[in-house]
Amino acid sequence: MARSKSGDPMRQPVAGWVFVTPMIVILGLFLVVPIVMALWVSVSNWTGRGSPFGGNTEFIGLKNYTDLLGKQGLARQDFMTSLRNTFYYVLGVVPIQTALALLLAVLVNQKWLRGRTFFRTAFYFPSVVSSVAISLVFLFLFAGSGAINGVLAWFGVHGPNWFADPRGLIHLLGDLVGVWNIDSPPAGLAGTKVMNLSLWEWIKGPSVAMTAIMFQVIWTTAGTFMLMFIAALQDLPAEVEEAAMVDGANARQRFWNVTVPHLRPTILLVVTLGVIGTWQVFDQMYVMSQGKPSKTTLTPAFLSYQAAFRDQKWGQGAAMAFLLFLLIFLLTQAQRWLLRDKDAAREKKLERQQRRAEKKAEVPA
Secondary structure, eight states: OOOOOTTOTTTHHHHHHHHHHHHHHHHIIIIIHHHHHHHHHHTBOOOSSSOTTSTTOOBOTTHHHHHHHTSOSHHHHHHHHHHHHHHHHHHHHHHHHHHHHHHHHHHHTOTTOTTHHHHHHHHHHHHHSOHHHHHHHHHHHTSTTSHHHHHHHHTTOOOOOGGGOOOBHHHHHHHHTTSOBTTBOOHHHHSOEETTEEHHHHTOOSBHHHHHHHHHHHHHHHHHHHHHHHHHHHTSOHHHHHHHHHTTOOHHHHIIIIIHHHTHHHHHHHHHHHHHHHHTOOHHHHHHTTTOSTTTTOOHHHHHHIIIIISOOHHHHHHHHHHHHHHHHHHHHHHHHHTSOHHHHHHHHHHHHHHHHHHHHHSOO
């Protein structure tokens, strides 16, 4: 009797395609096709009625993009405002949540700490709770008569009406130290406009309302990144740390010269995920502020939603989404280059140069 050749190399690719095809079809239908449709909408005048590929929809080229980047008007001003708001939001959230996550990971990874499992669970718990529910809780905490202002009152500080205060932190700090008067900004800054916003508006900093949202996001996301750092810390060979102790390194020196270099790939991952997540922030703005007050919590993702679903400007909303994607991609690549392992990069460069030299030597004269 002939024995079936289950190990036949000619049949293995067929079996692989049989298993992979369902996922390819699903990804194509629910990922690739919507992206292609959104790209078409961004270069068309589709109004949201009927099919975007119907006869009433016309190709208008890059008009939606030029309206956002090159044409004076409210659309460009709002888009630039959203980019400014999100820039300060990213600048405040990513470093703090990364440092806090690393600090928590180092603390709960200590062998002398009792109840480590409890603390890990407690710190991670906010990450698994609905962001909408947490946003509603923070709305009550940061209300004018909320718990935060109550605690500040114990120290004689009159807290602001957080979600109704559009003043920027940099403006407030400059007014506090006497650099400028927030009610009468310098003419040079207020009169010089760049991309529809004055320099005075560009250097505003995150508003008081945005700061409250930043506290909520940091508290929510630090637990997730803490788990990533814990996994990396537990992968650190004990022999390396023991060798550093034998060499006389104290705890601070071991942390900066042993632990942190070992965590470089994890730090890159955490910062990358943080940058992507913060530039895409939407749900907190939708629940807590709707872009108010005075558009100081407006973000590109929320503005894209407003343009498409509220104002029925679907092409403009899709164009914002693709511009945001391009911005995140460029920032991620720049970040990878800045945080790269310079020694490893130098070694790879030398290896490439050696291979080129060997190939040239092999070529006959």
